[in-house]
Amino acid sequence: MPLRTNEQIPLRSLVDEVVDANALNALQKRCQVAGRFTQSPVVTGDRALLTRVLDNVLRNAIEYSLIDGRIEVEVRQDGGEAVLAVRDYGTGVPDSMLASIFEPFFRVDESRESSTGGLGLGLAIVKRTVLLHGGSVTARNAGPGLLITVRLPIAASKDDTLSGHRRSDGLSQETNRVA
Numbered sequence: 001m002p003l004r005t006n007e008q009i010p011l012r013s014l015v016d017e018v019v020d021a022n023a024l025n026a027l028q029k030r031c032q033v034a035g036r037f038t039q040s041p042v043v044t045g046d047r048a049l050l051t052r053v054l055d056n057v058l059r060n061a062i063e064y065s066l067i068d069g070r071i072e073v074e075v076r077q078d079g080g081e082a083v084l085a086v087r088d089y090g091t092g093v094p095d096s097m098l099a100s101i102f103e104p105f106f107r108v109d110e111s112r113e114s115s116t117g118g119l120g121l122g123l124a125i126v127k128r129t130v131l132l133h134g135g136s137v138t139a140r141n142a143g144p145g146l147l148i149t150v151r152l153p154i155a156a157s158k159d160d161t162l163s164g165h166r167r168s169d170g171l172s173q174e175t176n177r178v179a
Contacts, residue, residue, distance in 0.1 A: 005046045008155045011075045011082055012040040014047070018054040019073065025062050029069070033058075036074045041082035044155040045133045053129050054084065056122040057148045061088035064146070077154065081135075084150040092141040101139055102127040126150070 019033050026033050043050070061071045065088045074085040093101060104124040123139075126148075130137045135152035 004048075006044055007047055008042050008044055009047050009050060010040055010042050011084060012037055014050060014054060015073055015075055015084070018051060018058055021055065022058050022062060025059065026071070029062055029065060030067055031062055031065050031069045031071055033062075033071045033073060036072065037076075038074075039077040040075065041077040042155045043082050043133070043152045045152070049129045050133065050152075053126050053150060054086075056126050057086045057150070060122060061086050061090075061146070061148075064088055064090040066090055078151070080154050081151045082154055084152070085147060087142050087145055087147040089142075089145040092144060092146045093139070095141065098139055098141070102137065123148075 015035060015037075019035065022033070058071070058073070065071055069089050071089075072085075072087045074083070074087075076083050076085075102123045104121060127137050130150055130152065133152055135150060137148065137150050139146060139148050141147075
């Protein structure tokens with residue numbers, strides 16, 4: 001399935017948009033959302049789909065965080081990949097279930113109703129969308145909490161395309177945001 005659009009997207013601006021859009025959810029849960037941007041990589045893809053990826057991951061982090069909890073959103077570059085990591089400090093996921101959380105309709109607590117716990121599609125959508133963009137997504141318990149890491153290929157600039165090289169923008173910045 002091809003992407004609907006193929007634009008260059010600075011991850012920093014995408015994160016800012018999604019964190020702002022989820023500010024009320026975080027406020028209701030009294031969660032602090034802190035962003036860490038050691039670099040601001042640019043990726044190529046469908047902005048609406050990548051917004052949905054981060055939105056699903058951040059909403060889950062807020063949902064499963066403890067009251068007065070903290071959520072960390074990190075954006076950095078690792079070689080030719082942009083890394084977007086979201087960590088909550090909730091209870092995490094049982095180790096035996098970690099491999100299944102990206103499967104459609106999977107829910108950690110089967111006894112929860114869909115009105116309070118969703119249908120189990122959010123992380124499946126995340127996985128499919130990230131794969132569609134040529135990336136990968138992983139989850140691991142972070143003791144406490146859960147860490148979801150999305151890796152996407154860095155976009156080549158026009159100059160890089162001509163020379164066959166990719167560059168790092170060298171931006172070094174750390175920002176703390178409270179949603």
